[in-house]
Amino acid sequence: MAGREQPLGRAVIMPGVRGRTALLLMWGLVAVAIAVVAIPPASGGGAGSPTRVAGAGVRSLSARGPRLSPPAAVPLATGWRYAPDPGNVGLRNHWESAAGTRLGWAPVTIPNDFNPTVAGASDRPAVGWYEVSFTGPPVTPGRSWSVSFESVRRNAQVWLNGTEIGSSSDPYAPFALPARTLRPGATNILVVRVDTFEGAGSLPEDWWNWGGIMGPVTLQGVGRVSAQGLGVMPELGCANRCGDLLVEATLRSHSAGALRPELLVSATSPDGVTSTSVRAAGALPAGSARQVRFRVPVRGPLALWSPASPSLYRVQVQVLDGRSVEQVDALRVGLRSVRVRGGILYLNGSRLWLHGAAIQEDVQGRGAALTDSDIETIVSELRSVGANVTRAHYLLSPRLLDALDQAGIMVWEQPPVDHADPALASAAGRARALALLRSTLVGDRSHPSVLIDSIGNELSPTPDTTPGTRAYIDQASALARALDPGVPVALDTYCYPGFPAQRSYSKLDVLGISAYFGWYTGPPGHSIADFDGLAPFLRLTH
Template sequence: MSCRLRVLIAAILVLPALLAPPTAGADTPTPRTLYADGAEGRRLMGGEWLFRLDKEDAGLKQRFQRQAGREGWTPVQVPHAWNVGDDSPESMAGSTAWYRKDFSLPSAAAALSWAVRFESVNYRSQVWLNGRAVGSHKGAYLPFEFTLAGVKRRGTNRLVIRVDSRRRPTDFPPSGLTVVGGPTGGWWNYGGLIREVYLRRIDRLDFAQVRVTPNLPCATCNATVKVKARLRNVSGRGVTARVTGRFGARRFSLGTVSLGPGGVTARETSIRVRSPRLWSPTAPNLYPVSLSASAGGRKLAGYKLKSGVRSVKISQDGLLLLNGRRVNLRGVGLHEDSKEQGFAVDNALREKLVDDAKELGASMIRTHYPMHPYTHELADRKGLLIWSEIPVYAVKTRYLAKRTVRAQAARELAKNIETFANHPSVMIWSIANELSSRPGPVQSYYIKRAAAQAKRLDPTRPVGLAVAGYPSAGCQPEYAPLDVVGINEYFGWYPGANGSLFDRKGLSPFLDQVRACYPKKAVIVTEFGAEANREGPVEEKGTYAYQREYVNFNLATFATKPWLSGALYWALNEFRVRPGWDGGNPRPNPPIHQKGLTAYGTFARKPAFADAQASFRATDQLGGGVAPVARRSASGG
């Protein structure tokens, strides 16, 4: 056979592969987002993903990141939590798994850079593009991005993510064992890509960060709004662009920026807003904000968000003020959890939770981790304040003493503030939940450093901490750096190792003790609640009647404390906690946490919902009058 003939035959054999359609499941991500605020150019990576559980953790050795075939992979939709419905201890402890997505770029993608954005992966992740490592990340509930070097302009790209949900005692939240050897945790450890993934287009210049900060000296004053943008040049050549924007109907300019390859710069300006329409839960007025960077008549980058003008301060006598008026908030904790989806919930579920909270009469919501951006947007639009907490949850002293643990907490606190500071609904930055009720040098060091960090990054909001409310804890000077002390109290429900909580008569004097300990700090009851899953007599714990009476007693007690800045019931909805959970209920239904006012899966309202609703609606939460004392800023000691 001649050489020419052999070449011709080889070409014929290769031709079908060259002309073959993209791998099944490959698509072009659509220019759609599940929330509005943020950089332009985001494309939702929906459609079919492939998933592979890796319980033996053999995927790296077997090079799953380079596998070509589909054998062993299952089609799924992302967001996705792989252990929904598995109530076993092994499910709670976590595992490893892999996700794979084939995609192509839009046809007009030449000369553009691209990044992949993950809204939340639980917990550790490694990312590959076309078989090459892109980056790794640790921590859930906050977004992260990687620039995609080597992305194919034409043809099919393959994105692969290894997810490791196995928690360690040094993680947030930490792992651990109960007294009977089961896994601990305050909510279920759902592994996976639990929030959506985006492909993001970048045309040379990128808005790396945008901060819009209103300053309202008094409720009837004109406002000043500071707009600060950090821009970076992601291209390999210099770029000069003009940066402009709008706040409501007002136009502004951030001037002209000139950046070399990889260069970064920050620009800011201030805008005077006369007679601003203030944001509050009763009148959630929002101003549209947009920024644009253009060169040669072409728009390179854009950023949009909604802003609200309002002030949050603490009075000299420890009252929380919104727009200069004392508040007496009522609200609920919640979890973005569903029976069918786990933490990989959709926007319909988020809307349901927010609507239920509003119908209850709540003015504040809280959970133990940063909520989805769409939940923040709903809170902005519908008028709900947010106690925004990072998942530094019941971290033991010996682990909090580690520098690496505190460094991870600092990263999460900074990212939370960077991500959500533009939302007027965010009222308080919380640095932890239930550290030791008798803080020593380790907790003192953490509280001091974390509070200072939060105030440095955002001096316009108070900093808080939720603590376990034990009568014998006494006054803690370690809380001096805080603006707000949150009290998790379960008087009349749990017996407490550090002082009996079983007798509910201790609640009122305990609250008075807290006030005496911290007379210049705002105090919010951040948790109170009782499990309920059945009919029965009022004196029997776990019955609907007991829960009703418990709710009414606590709310009536709070009403006698005019200095209290708020009280949040734990929780609005039932959710999965951990294997063996009883929550103080003599007839529990593990792993379901049943203190919720609505039932797991159905969201049916328990009788106590109506009791809480009546009390919440009868409370003057936002009309407490202008404080008669001199006011200080949120960071004012």
């Protein structure tokens, strides 16, 4: 239940079927909701979330001389106002324009949830408007600005100075919109309409439908070329004594002419040993995009990330064009290896035992608008029960993932593809689910705490004879391996006995079993009413 703590569950890794797939018994994990939090990244970049670095803080690692650096980001942290729209009349009455100045705006602090109580966050849709005024930063030739949002639930429309600049319908993923109508040196008005409507194409969700701006909003400088969807992931070898960083991104040109960008990557160990690599991306025509993927060898003895020792490397990725630094991102990345061998899950070559609790971004009186103290609380609560793992039904806040990286608490992550078989029956529904999976993978793949990429929760127990679900498992497992190749792929399943073995599960590395024995009755012919049925069910499943 929202805003109410429940007993924490535990998770245990069990030997797998045919010596390949590990099984995770999730006992009491589903429906456990404890207060989830979000910590702002430490200075110089969060643990695994890319943080755009201000120009004044950039030090080029190249010996080619001084460079033109990107401008400092501008946090839009103060001065926000809010107006409810219970009749959904704001669009018709043009609240995004000067007409909105007559509204009874009330000051709010971002992050902000406009329906932070269970009664207000039922399935009844709600609409709210946010506004903030700021002085526009200068615009230099060849550069522009974007408005970056960490998270808006559920649907967002954004206007700058009365002109719509874009929208988002992913409630959990960060997004950025071009600030095309920015007025340098003058007063600018940013307006955000947020609603919690779930359209015909929405997938079902088993948690509260919070609404609002759930994370920081920032003006980010945009160069002539940007690296989008940046991921920095470890690849270890030599029995975990040597390794590389796999760097992947999409380079997108914002220039009217052809460019020849390079990526300059540095990784500094906790002991101060720095590895540097430059990769030329080749000619990039005006307005085009290209995926880049390369490896950076890591020098020196490796400092591995684990719950006992969550060592983090400081990584900086610069996008260069000639003497111009077009973009700089800073991350804290951990080196770790996660493998399934003989049905057993291993971390850095050692057998891994998991014990922890699932979480929701859900705080009493604030909904999903998580503060720094909320993050500290959830990390403290997980530690207090001896948890080394947590589980989430959607992409967690980058600030929360950073905190879990630093605390050494592992994450069983999945997209919000939950009880979604009716939607997966159509090509459009599968496309929506795959888009949510993609944004989840791109958002979490640089975080060492994420040790499992689950592709969904409690889908049909018979995917082999459920065509849409079977197709989704095939496509989703391939997508997960392509975007995050170093992490095992999983699916969380029901615990119902009596169903035949499913060939679709051969696409997976790990199965998570929601153990409801003794809790619910189960469907006819597949009873889970008796807790004593759990042990024989697990033996048969193995």
